[in-house]
Each structure stands twice: as C-alpha cells, then as structure tokens.
Amino acid sequence: MTKPRDFIATLLKDALAQNEQPMIDRAHRTLRQRPRPSEPPRPFVIRIHHYHVLEEILRKAATIKNLQYQGKTIRIFPDYPPTVVKRRALFNRARQVLRNQPDVRYGLLYPARLLVTHNGSQLSFTDPQKAEEYAERLTGSARPQMVEAM
Template sequence: MPNLRGQTNRQPPTPCPADSVAASSKQATNKQPATSPSAVSVATTASSNKTTNADNVAMAAGLEKTTTSSADNEELAVLVKQAVAEAIKEAIPTLVEDVVSQLTDKTQALVDAQVAVFRGEMVAIRAEISKCVDYMEKDENRVEEVDSRLSSSVSKLAEKHAQLEDKIADMEDRLRRDNIRVHGVPENAETLNVLVFLTDAIPRWFPNLGPVEIMRAHRLGAPKEDANGKPVSRTIIFKLLRFTDRDRILKAARGAAVEMEGRPIRFTPDYSPHTFRRRLAFSEAMDALQKLNFRTFLLYPAKLKVMRGGVSHFFNTPREVKGFINSLGE
C-alpha cells in the first residue's frame, strides 16, 4: 500500500506579504522621531489605510490557503480511493480462493458423509438381497421338488383316469350289449308304437333269422323337422332279451340289404359315448382304405383290422392308420 503519509508532507508555509508589510511599518514607526499633531493625524490616516490594505491582503491569502487545502484534500481522497481499490483488487482473488477452499472442504465433507451413509445402506441392502436370493433358491428347489411330485402325480392320475374311463365305458358297453340301433326308418312309419313295428318288421326283413324277443324299443331324442317342415328320421334303439339275438340280427344285417321307401336301413351296436367317439375316429381312415381295396373290420372296443391279399394289419389309433396309408403312397 503506498505511503500516504510521505506523499502528504508539505513545505513550511511562506511568510504572508501582509505580515511583512506590518512588520516593516512597525519598525519604521519605532524609528520615526516625534512630530506635530497634524503630522500625527496624517500619519494616523495613512496608517489606517495601510491597515485596511493589509487586512484585504490577509483575507486573500486565507482564501488562497483554503483553496489550496481543499485541492490537497481532494487529491488525498482520490489517492485513498485508488489505494483502497488496488488493495481490494489484490485481496479479492485471495478471498475468493479462501471461500472456494472452505466451500470445497465443506462440500467434500458432506459428500464423504453421504457416501459413507450410502455405502452402509448398500451393504445392508446387499445383505438383504443375499438373504432373499438364498430364500428364493430354497423356495425354487422346493417348487421344483413339488412340481416334480405334482407332475408325477398328474401323470399317475391321468393314467388312472384313463383306466377308470375305459373301465366305466366297458361296464356301460356291457349294459348296452343287448341293444341295437336302427338308422334310416322314416318318421311315423310305426302305426301303433315302435315295439309293435319292430316285432312285425324284423321277421320280414330277415326271414331266416328265427324268433327273437324284443323287450322295449323307442326313438332317440325329440321330434325334429328339416328346412322344408318335413319330419327328420330319428334313430330307433331297441333292447333284446338275449345278446345272442343281437349278434344274429347284426350278422343277418351284414348279409342283406334292407330298405324302406327307397332308403337303406342300417343296424349298429349300441355303445357308450366314450367307445363311440373312439370308434368314430377311424371313419376317415376306413374310407381311404376301402378305396384302396382293403377290407376293414372295426373290432371292440376300438381296434381296426385291415385285410388285403390274405395279409392282415391291426391298428389301435387313427394315427397309426394314417402312417400306414402314407407308407402305401411311398
């Protein structure tokens, strides 16, 4: 910082002209000899004029001195302002660095504290996740074990269900083994009832059959009409007293063509819905094989026998039959 004190030192003030005049006048007065009253009066007037002039000169000097002092003060103020500005300019970078350093230290301390807290939380979270993963692995192993057991149980249940379904179907088929279904008989062909109609018609259809005993007979379902309003022929089902009579009628039907009003009459065994669906699945394959000059026989409960040229083939599922047909094409 500049030495203001050195710059403001001033030279000692020069003697004022008025003071010099007054001193000279005093010395002259002291040296003058005594005079007359008139001379004294003239001298007094001259002295008064000189005193007035001296006062004016002193006032002018004072004004000049005051003006000089004001200029010096302004110059001093300017120098002080410049010095302060330079000092502030030099101090600002250091102050900024100090503030930035302090803020950086505080910020770093806060960041370190937050990072430490975050790391602690992450460690705790990792521990929890590890526990959850262990639990999940254990649960997954348990689920796999349970799934394996369930799969085994489901397989066994499915197998058991199929066995029971086949057994129930076999029992139902045995209950139906005395029944025959007749397809194609015109609606309302019976005059009284179906039982009387069949008792009279079967001997006429199969003269060489011999006597058979029919216990009961009826049509299946409610009456229906086609788009033209004509009644739709419903299937007739009748029960024989003996299953041997059923076999004789079915055998006679295979060797004779029965018709009514120009319509063919078909005779089929009465099977349970389960067995019927299994046998129906072979229909398409049987038609294809018959076109290839194969003789087809659908055995109970659902097994297809195929013969051509003295060679027989047996199939348990329609898929096996389709594979056989495809092999013939190759």
C-alpha cells in the first residue's frame, strides 16, 4: 500500500502536469467516518514543504475546470479554519446566481469578501445578503418569495 504522502505527490504531479513531484511534509485523511461505497472518499489534508509550490498548485487547480486523476474528478482547496469556511459559505447563493452570467467575473477573497467585476466596475461585499441582492438585480433572477395563503 502506498504512503499517503507518496500517493498525493504522484497525484499532484500527474493531475496538474507538473515537471516534478512536490515535496510534501504531511498527508492524512480527514477525521470522519469511512464513507459508504456510494459516497465520495474522505478528503486529504496535506502540508506542502515550500509555500511557493503550494501557491502554484492552488493557482493551477483553480484554472483547470475539470481536474482528473485516473479517470476520477478531484478538487483542490486551501484548508481554512471552520469559522472562515462558514463565513465563506454564506456567499454561495450569490456565487450561484453569478456563475453563468456573461461579462461578470467574481472571486471570493480571504477571509470572506466577494469581489464582483461587471462592465469594468468592481464591487466588494462583506455582507452576503447585500451580495445576493446585487447579484439578483444584476441578473434579473430574484429568488421566489413565499406567499402565505389566507
């Protein structure tokens, strides 16, 4: 059986078409129950030895839309603290609305700030509700409102 460090180093080299394997200090699975056969595998948490290599890996992973390794889709994300993950998740609805809009670029900056570029103007949101309202106005796709029957 391959060590997790060796497996991840090979995976990163092959999936990202790098010249050499990155030096990995640590690699381990997250502490969750083993998934059922129908569920995706547990994520790995890794520590890359050189920070510039980590930045390159994250940059490449973000530019490749459908990252594959041995026929399986993989995803690479930075490891954020749980509080930051929760704050960033609050922007999911706004990002979903903006996703397929032409002439709209957006990104989520650390720790939790949505940056939207449209027609050459750039807006920054730290309030998820305001970001969602702006995205819906921009795209004309307001969320259906609940109406109470009398």
